[in-house]
Amino acid sequence: MADVRLVDIEKKYGNFLAVPQLNLTIEDGEFLVLLGPSGCGKTTTMRMIAGLEEITSGDIEIAGKRINDKPPKDRDIAMVFQNYGLYPHMTVRQNIDYPLKLRGVDRAARTRRVQETAEKVELEALLERRPSELSGGQRQRVALARAIVRTPSIFLMDEPLSNLDAKLRVTMRAELKHLHHELGVTTVYVTHDQMEAMTLASRIAIMREGRIVQLDTPKRIYSEPADLFVAGFIGSPSMNLIDGAIAGGVFTAPGVSFPVDQPDRDDVVLGIRPEDLEISTAPDAPVIGKLYALELTGESTLVTLRTGANSVCARGPADHEAEINAPCHFVPKPGARVHLFDRPSGHRLDGLSAKGQTL
Amino acid sequence: MLPYWLLIPAFVIVLATTIYPLAYSFVTSFREWDLTKQRRPDGFVGFDNYLHAASESGFQNSLWVTTIFVVTSVALTLVIAMSLALLLRRKGRMHTFTRIVLILPFAMSPALIGVSYRFMFNPEFGVLAKGLGAVFPALEGMPWLADPNLAMAILVLTDVWHWAPYMTFMCLGGLASIPRETEEAARIDGASYLRIFFGIILPQMKGVLLVTAVLKTIFALKMFDQVVTLTGGGPGTSTETLAFFVFNVGFKWYDMGYASALAWILTAIMMLISIWYVRMLLSDRKMATA
Ligand SMILES: Nc1ncnc2c1ncn2[C@@H]1O[C@H](COP(=O)(O)OP(=O)(O)OP(=O)(O)O)[C@@H](O)[C@H]1O
Ligand SMILES: [Mg+2]
Numbered sequence: 341m342a343d344v345r346l347v348d349i350e351k352k353y354g355n356f357l358a359v360p361q362l363n364l365t366i367e368d369g370e371f372l373v374l375l376g377p378s379g380c381g382k383t384t385t386m387r388m389i390a391g392l393e394e395i396t397s398g399d400i401e402i403a404g405k406r407i408n409d410k411p412p413k414d415r416d417i418a419m420v421f422q423n424y425g426l427y428p429h430m431t432v433r434q435n436i437d438y439p440l441k442l443r444g445v446d447r448a449a450r451t452r453r454v455q456e457t458a459e460k461v462e463l464e465a466l467l468e469r470r471p472s473e474l475s476g477g478q479r480q481r482v483a484l485a486r487a488i489v490r491t492p493s494i495f496l497m498d499e500p501l502s503n504l505d506a507k508l509r510v511t512m513r514a515e516l517k518h519l520h521h522e523l524g525v526t527t528v529y530v531t532h533d534q535m536e537a538m539t540l541a542s543r544i545a546i547m548r549e550g551r552i553v554q555l556d557t558p559k560r561i562y563s564e565p566a567d568l569f570v571a572g573f574i575g576s577p578s579m580n581l582i583d584g585a586i587a588g589g590v591f592t593a594p595g596v597s598f599p600v601d602q603p604d605r606d607d608v609v610l611g612i613r614p615e616d617l618e619i620s621t622a623p624d625a626p627v628i629g630k631l632y633a634l635e636l637t638g639e640s641t642l643v644t645l646r647t648g649a650n651s652v653c654a655r656g657p658a659d660h661e662a663e664i665n666a667p668c669h670f671v672p673k674p675g676a677r678v679h680l681f682d683r684p685s686g687h688r689l690d691g692l693s694a695k696g697q698t699l
Numbered sequence: 700m701l702p703y704w705l706l707i708p709a710f711v712i713v714l715a716t717t718i719y720p721l722a723y724s725f726v727t728s729f730r731e732w733d734l735t736k737q738r739r740p741d742g743f744v745g746f747d748n749y750l751h752a753a754s755e756s757g758f759q760n761s762l763w764v765t766t767i768f769v770v771t772s773v774a775l776t777l778v779i780a781m782s783l784a785l786l787l788r789r790k791g792r793m794h795t796f797t798r799i800v801l802i803l804p805f806a807m808s809p810a811l812i813g814v815s816y817r818f819m820f821n822p823e824f825g826v827l828a829k830g831l832g833a834v835f836p837a838l839e840g841m842p843w844l845a846d847p848n849l850a851m852a853i854l855v856l857t858d859v860w861h862w863a864p865y866m867t868f869m870c871l872g873g874l875a876s877i878p879r880e881t882e883e884a885a886r887i888d889g890a891s892y893l894r895i896f897f898g899i900i901l902p903q904m905k906g907v908l909l910v911t912a913v914l915k916t917i918f919a920l921k922m923f924d925q926v927v928t929l930t931g932g933g934p935g936t937s938t939e940t941l942a943f944f945v946f947n948v949g950f951k952w953y954d955m956g957y958a959s960a961l962a963w964i965l966t967a968i969m970m971l972i973s974i975w976y977v978r979m980l981l982s983d984r985k986m987a988t989a
Contacts, residue, residue, distance in 0.1 A: 392886070413889035418887065419884065426881070426884075439888035439889060486884070486888075
């Protein structure tokens with residue numbers, strides 16, 4: 341068990357600044373997810389924690405001790421790699437056993453621990469196989485077993501589910517969550533899949549170009565995105581973002597007018613999630629345009645209308661039917677959240693309230 | 700029918716340049732043929748030529764010399780190639796440069812290598828002989844190529860020098876195909892560098908090293924040029940390898956029947972090694988996919 345503190349850590353590859361001045365504290369027992377688009381420095385950050393990548397400057401502390409110069413093996417971490425990194429010439433048993441063997445655990449204890457761990461991830465029947473004879477999901481579980489067998493104080497997982505098919509991903513996600521609950525080990529988890537992040541995380545750190553743009557619980561990241569990037573990144577389909585201006589307590593853009601309690605200003609972006617809008621026939625609806633597309637997703641229909649240069653999407657009932665190009669009106673659902681952002685900086689306009697404005 | 704007609708020219712060429720000489724030498728190996736006496740092969744003598752080899756000291760000596768040469772040269776080349784590959788694996792500033800320099804020895808003709816090493820180890824004016832003598836006074840005036848053991852050592856040295864670069868590139872290829880994560884996982888699991896090498900890298904290099912070893916063995920068995928230009932088989936018969944001995948029997952003593960038999964013995968040895976290698980490879984594959 342341990343907390344991890346990253347203090348002003350920085351990573352340069354030659355002249356390229358991959359991670360600038362990152363500060364992050366991961367609490368003991370927490371499941372922290374690093375989420376962000378490809379190339380934003382998630383893997384680099386994780387590898388610096390693991391000690392596989394030298395840090396250019398800054399400090400890393402684990403359980404209050406500075407470990408900058410410690411080799412990976414002395415950091416009491418275990419890592420699950422994106423493509424597993426299993427030892428191809430060893431059987432599943434030997435793979436799981438290897439960390440114990442290296443640490444000089446005696447034979448009897450090793451046999452027992454390997455057996456217990458294999459049972460935990462349901463690999464008992466496959467112990468004598470080699471990695472090449474396993475399916476992707478099974479390999480994944482071997483990698484997991486190898487990581488948990490010696491109960492480290494920190495788990496590092498780099499997109500461990502990205503190679504699996506959608507169904508297995510959901511199953512393994514639940515298994516991971518259960519495992520974390522059971523072992524309670526501090527976990528840093530990298531992904532670019534927001535669903536994975538939302539479901540697994542105690543807290544999510546959203547990264548962009550090496551910087552953390554928001555660090556918060558999944559709930560608050562969803563309900564209070566700190567800036568336009570987070571607002572657009574989290575949620576599927578993503579939040580409607582409409583450029584406009586506030587005048588006289590009303591946000592206006594072509595075809596859009598929302599009452600907001602904000603002082604007048606230009607260059608404002610209004611954000612509202614598709615699930616916060618519903619289809620209406622009211623003539624004075626805040627969003628009015630022409631129907632652009634209908635997409636049935638199964639449990640609902642995504643309705644997109646166009647007005648001026650903007651497209652606005654709403655989640656409607658699955659049985660909704662209408663003609664393309666027909667007039668279409670959206671109104672916010674009761675309790676819907678409207679988010680306002682400053683266009684130039686992208687920051688959330690926090691004059692209204694920390695929780696966003698509820699209609 | 701036409702496709703078969705079109706194959707004929709290629710077939711004729713292969714027949715004339717490969718199959719015919721092979722078959723001819725095979726048949727000759729069962730005949731008596733002293734080129735100083737006859738222009739055509741003489742009568743069949745059954746296995747006499749092969750039996751002769753079993754009791755003839757020249758052949759037995761060459762077999763022994765070849766064994767020593769092959770074993771030391773293959774072992775040294777592999778160890779050096781693997782070490783160099785480990786050193787060159789990380790891409791540094793001199794990356795391209797070192798690789799170009801590295802390939803130079805391999806680009807040189809083996810005969811030329813023999814000649815230049817003979818010069819360099821000449822006790823009177825050889826660069827290496829003089830240089831070594833200057834650093835280690837005990838070695839001053841050492842008759843390098845006149846001593847049977849030293850001559851063999853230098854012969855091995857030329858061959859290792861010639862082949863190590865090529866084998867280094869093979870090892871580099873092998874190393875590049877090892878997933879980086881396996882080493883990193885081992886580092887996190889707590890393995891020392893030595894353990895990572897022996898426990899993680901080497902096992903994954905098994906296939907490549909096997910190919911390298913077999914290729915190098917066959918090349919070493921065939922090694923001929925340097926014997927001619929460096930030692931001439933001497934001093935005495937101390938560096939008379941099988942390939943060189945076959946040449947002597949055939950083109951110095953003109954005993955073509957015996958020479959053919961010896962050549963086929965050499966071929967049989969190489970074939971056995973190849974078969975063993977293919978077996979190893981197949982069994983390895985079975986293990987990986989069963
Ligand atoms: N060895 C390296 N040399 C130079 N640049 C590198 C190196 N490794 C990573 N980078 C750069 O650092 C940045 C961050 O890379 P990183 O691998 O951390 O991204 P990531 O967030 O893990 O992306 P992904 O989701 O695609 O895995 C990228 O722009 C990448 O090009
Ligand atoms: Mg990555």
